[in-house]
Ligand SMILES: Nc1ncnc2c1ncn2[C@@H]1O[C@H](COP(=O)(O)OP(=O)(O)OP(=O)(O)O)[C@@H](O)[C@H]1O
């Protein structure tokens with residue numbers, strides 16, 4: 268495995284790679300969720316490039332950029348064990364040198380949900396992901412359903428800017444009790460860790476109602492909200508029930524694929540979770556075929 272920390276070397280190593288290239292962009296502090304992306308990329312490509320970069324432009328001033336968890340030696344050992352060919356680990360100064368002034372903004376699907384609470388976030392994500400696509404020129408790039416709005420935003424960007432690549436979406440990898448794996452789970456103490464299961468219990472309640480035939484969007488949102496509100500350590504940020512292709516909020520009963528997504532603060536971290544409805548869509552194939560496919 269080659270670990271590369273500068274752009275010139277990355278370009279030269281990329282130029283020498285043959286066949287189909289899969290890209291897995293991450294912010295590090297890797298867990299099984301990240302590894303599920305790496306394994307999919309490994310199985311479907313001739314070479315895999317992973318990136319580890321805590322991208323400052325997607326954090327607002329009050330967020331946890333300086334304390335975001337880091338463990339580069341452990342991350343590199345995990346990626347090596349998975350058979351990754353190249354890991355790119357740039358510095359912020361390399362990606363955003365002095366006088367840097369170019370940003371990529373997707374205008375509509377960035378609104379609401381994560382975009383409401385983190386107004387600068389997606390501009391940072393689409394900027395860095397564009398740069399990583401340009402530098403690594405992958406055939407396929409892998410993202411997690413956990414950040415479902417991010418998938419929709421990136422797919423919109425790929426279509427609009429004609430990036431010649433395919434996006435694959437991997438389902439959410441969970442702890443045994445349902446909590447979605449996330450690097451920020453490390454911030455949870457024991458009591459908060461228990462309380463954090465409210466997020467998966469919330470979408471499961473809405474999912475069960477949906478499977479029993481309920482289609483009223485407010486009733487589905489309400490089922491999820493009741494669970495979060497019953498957990499004193501969880502502070503609800505939003506619950507959204509939206510069309511999975513466009514992210515337009517659902518206003519009427521519908522049998523087309525929906526995304527129920529939610530965010531809540533539990534102690535220090537703000538946690539995300541979601542499910543596609545019908546629940547049978549929460550697979551790699553289901554998520555790849557529905558999220559952000561207009
Ligand atoms: N539990 C998970 N299952 C599947 N994919 C995941 C999971 N967690 C993260 N990913 C995906 O891994 C990629 C890199 O994510 P990132 O490095 O931000 O990890 P994270 O655990 O989501 O961190 P954070 O705690 O900051 O949300 C993203 O495409 C993300 O959606």
Ligand SMILES: CC(C)(CO)[C@@H](O)C(=O)[O-]
Pocket residue numbers: 292293294320322325392395396414417
């Ligand atoms: C896609 C990404 C690596 C861009 O910094 C980040 O937003 C993430 O880890 O989901």
Ligand code: BAL
Pocket residue numbers: 294325326414
């Ligand atoms: N996976 C999302 C990255 C972030 O929270 O900035």
